[in-house]
Amino acid sequence: MSEEIRLDFQRPDRIGFDEAILCARKSDEQLATIMDRVLERGARCLMSRLELGVFARIAPRYLEKLDYDPVSRTAYLNWTPSTLEERPLIAVVSAGSSDMPQAAETIRTLTYLGAPTKQFIDIGVAGLWRLLERVEELRTFPVIVAVAGMDGALPSVLGGLVPGAIICLPTSTGYGVANGGETALHAALASCAPGLTVVNIDNGYGAACAAFRILSMIRQTGTSPLERGPQ
Known part of the structure; x- marks a missing residue:
C-alpha cells in the first residue's frame, strides 16, 4: 500500500493549489490510507467523486474531519472555511x-x-x-x-x-x-x-x-x- 499511494504535498508551491483526491475506483483501504497521510501532516484535501455509498462506509474516526456534500459528491478533509470577505468574481x-x-x-x-x-x-x-x-x-x-x-x-x-x-x-x-x-x-x-x-x-x-x-x-x-x- 505504501508504494501505490504517493501524495503530492508540494503542489501548492508549484501551482498555487493543492492536490485533489479522485475517489472513484479507489478501495476503502486506499482512501483510509490517503486520509491518514493528509491528517498526519496536518494538511487538507478535496475529495472528488466520492459516492454516497462509499462515504457511508468511511470509519467514524474520520467523520469529524470531513465536510461532505452528496450533490457534488465532494468532501473537504481537514478544511477550515476562509474568513476573508471578498466580492465574488x-x-x-x-x-x-x-x-x-x-x-x-x-x-x-x-x-x-x-x-x-x-x-x-x-x-x-x-x-x-x-x-x-x-x-x-x-x-x-x-x-x-x-x-x-x-x-x-x-x-x-x-x-x-x-x-x-x-x-x-x-x-x-x-x-x-x-x-x-x-x-x-x-x-x-x-x-x-x-x-x-x-x-x-x-x-x-x-x-x-x-x-x-x-x-x-x-x-x-x-x-x-x-x-x-x-x-
Whole structure:
C-alpha cells in the first residue's frame, strides 16, 4: 500500500493549489490510507467523486474531519472555511437545474480554494428572457463558468454577450443524440464565439481549477477592468 499511494504535498508551491483526491475506483483501504497521510501532516484535501455509498462506509474516526456534500459528491478533509470577505468574481451559470451536480462540483471546488462565487441557476437559452434578465450583472464578472448539456448552446450565447473569460463545462444532461454530453462538448469546441475555454464532459473540478488560475492572476495583478462594473 505504501508504494501505490504517493501524495503530492508540494503542489501548492508549484501551482498555487493543492492536490485533489479522485475517489472513484479507489478501495476503502486506499482512501483510509490517503486520509491518514493528509491528517498526519496536518494538511487538507478535496475529495472528488466520492459516492454516497462509499462515504457511508468511511470509519467514524474520520467523520469529524470531513465536510461532505452528496450533490457534488465532494468532501473537504481537514478544511477550515476562509474568513476573508471578498466580492465574488466568478459566476457559475447553469442552463438548467438538471445540471446541478456539475455546477455544485464547480462551486464546492472553488469554495474549498477560497474563491467566492455567485450561482445563476436555470437561465438556459430555451427561455432566452431568463438569461437576458441577468446579462448586465453577468457582464461584471471577469470569469464565468457556463454549465450546459443538451445542445450546449448557453456558452456560445454568453460568448456573444459578455466580455469576461468563459469556461465551458459540457454536461451529460440530455438524451438521444445528446449522447452523454458529446453534443454539448462538440458545440463548445465548434463555437463561433471567440475565446471560449472548454473542459471535459462533467468535469466541474477542472472548470473550477481553470477559473481559479485566472482569478489568482487577477488577485496578483489587480488589473481586471471588469471589477468596476459596467460603464
